[in-house]
Structures are given as structure tokens and as C-alpha cells.
Amino acid sequence: MPDRRPIEVVQLxxxxxxxxLRLDAFLCSQIEGMSRARAANHLTQGHVRLLAGPANAKIKASLHVHKSMVFEVCLQPRPQLSALPEAIDLTIVYEDEHLLVVDKPAGLVVHPALGHESGTxxxxxxxxxxxxxGLGDQYRPGLVHRIDRYTSGLLVVAKTDAALRRLGADFAKHQLERRYVAIALGNLxxxxxxxxxxxxxxxxxRKKFTCRAADGKQAVTHLTVLARSPLTTLVVATLETGRTHQIxxxxxELGxxxxxxxxxxxxxxxxxxxRTLHDAGVLAQVPRQALHAYALGFTHPHSGQPLRFELGWPTDLVExxxxxxxxxxxxPSLDQAVFRG
Incomplete structure (x- = not known):
């Protein structure tokens, strides 16, 4: 059956x-959620045309754009995603009839998206x-918050509509306590x-974010140094807001x-x-980004009781x-005070 969702036309x-910039990179920088592959598809299918600029310019991904150019893009609907049950191991830290808390391993994508339609x-x-x-978003059912693919650690997931609403409201008001530990390069x-x-x-x-935007959402991270080595710093990061890639x-951007x-x-x-030889040898063994969501605290959406969960270092980073x-x-446990600004 043909996709009859409306096509959006934008001028850039x-x-x-x-x-x-290359034209495909320019499209990705201007259109939310546009990937290089999707941009290439729009270009090869003739959904991008030049409204102003050199008449002999050939519309293709490798075209380098200039400030005199204006493009029209007929945005085609994205493929509709849905999530299906799959027998994938879960590490459940806590569960009741309203919610569960899981320990997500590094490498596991949280929810289906283009390029990761399964195995999440x-x-x-x-x-x-x-x-x-069907609980909330069709391909993010029950999700209150997310962590990146190559970050490990704690996530709370709602099992009912009421729990999702209440936890979502607390998240929006920054009332979940989320602590991460990171190994950063250099000495803060x-x-x-x-x-x-x-x-x-x-x-x-488009794969990156910045916290130096002229127009964006406020992002706040409280950082506490636990220790330093010749080449690195061990940092606890407490999130006040929860933006993508925030920590x-x-x-x-602090260097x-x-x-x-x-x-x-x-x-x-x-x-x-x-002096730095030992550190460099150890760091060569780091298998992924050294970021771990080790502590999570929130109010239970049904009982109103405070819940707190803590993990140790994951096996791939502990040594x-x-x-x-x-x-x-x-x-440091959630009972130990860390800097809050």
C-alpha cells in the first residue's frame, strides 16, 4: 500500500x-534527523532542486554549496518503524508491577531507529x-530517558501509562537523580x-551536538573530580538536565x-x-567511551517512596x-554529597 503521508517542502x-560544505552534509546540518544515506536518496530521486545559484550546477551529494545558493527539498516520509519482541538478555536491577530498572550494557542501542531496526x-x-x-511512543514504549549506545548503566522503564506519565513529568522537572562516572583525557x-x-x-x-549554540536548550552538568592520573581525570557527572550526548x-568543550x-x-x-607511559598503555585497552551511568534515584510513581539504585564499575572498565x-x-554512593553548583 503506498505511503500517503504528506510531503513537506522546505527552502534552504x-x-x-x-x-x-558538500550538499549532502549541508542537508544534514539543516534538516533535523536527516542522515547522509537519506540525503543521498533524496538527491538521486530528484527531490532536491536548485532555486538560486549557478545554472550549470549539477545536483549531487558531492556538490560544494556556496552562500548564493538556495535549494528546495521535497522531504519524503521516513519509513515507519515498529518494535517487535526479541529474546535478548536483560539485566534487571529492580522490577515491580509499575516499573523496572535495567543495567544496559555498552553497545546495546536503546530503541529502534533507522539503521537499528532490531536488536535493541x-x-x-x-x-x-x-x-x-503501545505504551507511549510505538518504538520507544515505556522509555522515560535514554543513554547512548556505547554508554553503560541504569535506566528506569515504565510498565503502565500512569507510571510513564508520572516518571515523565518528574524527568521533565529534572527530579530524577542521575550520576555518571567518566574517565576524561587530561587533568581538569x-x-x-x-x-x-x-x-x-x-x-x-549532524552526528555531534554542541553546548555553545546561539539558540538551543539549556544544558547543565555538575562535575566533581575524584582522582587524577598523569594523563586522565576520574570525574563524577551529575545531570541537572538530560540532553543528547550532554556529558x-x-x-x-572543556578540553x-x-x-x-x-x-x-x-x-x-x-x-x-x-611518567605517562603507564597511563598510555592502560588507555590503549579502553574498549569504548569510558562513561557509565552508575547511580539513579527517583520517586516511585505509585507509592511515592524514594528509590535509589547504584552499580559498581562495569566489567569492561573496572580493571x-x-x-x-x-x-x-x-x-561515591548517592548518600555521599557531591558538588551541585
Whole structure:
């Protein structure tokens, strides 16, 4: 059956700061959710045309755009996604009739999206609890918040409409306590600081975000240094807001990206002195971005009782943390105060 959803037509003028971008990259920077693959499809199918600019310009992905150009894009509907139950192992930390708390491993995508239509946490949840189907968004049923694919740690998931509404309202009011631990490159100067900024998609790289946008959503992260090694800093990050990639962006824009986070510059350093040789050898073993959602606190949506959950280091990072920081790698519990700005 043909897709009869409406087609949106947009006009895009090239601003000076976008001059020189490839056309596919320009489309991705201007259209929310546009991927390179989707942009290429629009171009090959003739859904992009030049309204102003050189008459002999050939419309293709590799065309370099200039500030005199204006394009018209007939946005085609995205393929509709749905989530199906799949027998995928879940690590359940807590469960009752209203909600469950899971420990998501690094590498597991939270919900279906283009390029990840199956094999996600949501598929596993639907296999575990079929009644969650249709609870909220059709491919994010029960989800109150998310963590990145290569971040590990705690997530709360609602099992009823009432729980989803109440937890969602608490999340919107920043009433969930979420603590992460990260290993950042370099030594943060201050022991405590609060990172603030306007958060938005990066203007030229749609895979990234920035907290230096002229127009965006407020993002606030409270940072506390637990320990330092010659090449790294062990940091607890407490989220006041919950924007996409927020901790990763804030640390990167402070000049201390998370180790293993290639998107934001957290590549492993080369040893420069004998003093840094040990650190560099340890960091070469980091399998992914060293970010772990280790503590979660919230009010139970039905009973009103406070719930608190804490994890230790995940198995793929525990030896690395201990080798770099020794006894200082012990994570502070939610009962221990950390800097809140």
C-alpha cells in the first residue's frame, strides 16, 4: 500500500558559515534527523532542486554549496518503524508491577531507529513484558530517558501509562537523580565545576551536538573530580538536565573529552614521557567511551517512596579504572554529597 503521508517542502538558503560544505552534509546540518544515506536518496530521486545559484550546477551529494545558493527539498516520509519482541538478555536491577530498572550494557542501542531496526533494548523489553507494546511512543514504549549506545548503566522503564506519565513529568522537572562516572583525557583544573550552555545539534556535523549554540536548550552538568592520573581525570557527572550526548559534549568543550569517545576527540594519547607511559598503555585497552551511568534515584510513581539504585564499575572498565586510580576508583554512593553548583 503506498505511503500517503504528506510531503513537506522546505527552502534552504546557504549561510556564509556553511559555504564549502558538500550538499549532502549541508542537508544534514539543516534538516533535523536527516542522515547522509537519506540525503543521498533524496538527491538521486530528484527531490532536491536548485532555486538560486549557478545554472550549470549539477545536483549531487558531492556538490560544494556556496552562500548564493538556495535549494528546495521535497522531504519524503521516513519509513515507519515498529518494535517487535526479541529474546535478548536483560539485566534487571529492580522490577515491580509499575516499573523496572535495567543495567544496559555498552553497545546495546536503546530503541529502534533507522539503521537499528532490531536488536535493541526495547525489543528485549517487549519480549520480557509484552503488555508494554503501545505504551507511549510505538518504538520507544515505556522509555522515560535514554543513554547512548556505547554508554553503560541504569535506566528506569515504565510498565503502565500512569507510571510513564508520572516518571515523565518528574524527568521533565529534572527530579530524577542521575550520576555518571567518566574517565576524561587530561587533568581538569578545578575539583568541582558546573558546565552550562545552550545545547543544539552541531551546525556542520549532524552526528555531534554542541553546548555553545546561539539558540538551543539549556544544558547543565555538575562535575566533581575524584582522582587524577598523569594523563586522565576520574570525574563524577551529575545531570541537572538530560540532553543528547550532554556529558560527552560538556567535557569535550572543556578540553577534556571522554577516553574512547572518538566522536568528540577522546582518542587515546601517545606517551610523551616515561611518567605517562603507564597511563598510555592502560588507555590503549579502553574498549569504548569510558562513561557509565552508575547511580539513579527517583520517586516511585505509585507509592511515592524514594528509590535509589547504584552499580559498581562495569566489567569492561573496572580493571582500567583501578589501574589508573587505585583505591580512588571507588564510586561515591548517592548518600555521599557531591558538588551541585
Amino acid at each position: 538558503g546557504v549561510a556564509p558559515e556553511h559555504g564549502g 533494548l526495547v525489543n528485549a523489553l517487549l519480549h520480557h513484558e509484552p503488555q508494554m507494546a 583544573r578545578d575539583d568541582t565545576l558546573t558546565a552550562r550552555g545552550l545545547h543544539a545539534r552541531h551546525p556542520t556535523d 560527552r559534549v560538556h567535557l569535550a 577534556h573529552p571522554i577516553v574512547g569517545d572518538d566522536t568528540y576527540g577522546g582518542r587515546r594519547p601517545h606517551p610523551k614521557t616515561e 582500567i579504572a583501578q589501574s589508573l586510580f587505585g583505591d580512588a576508583a571507588k564510586l
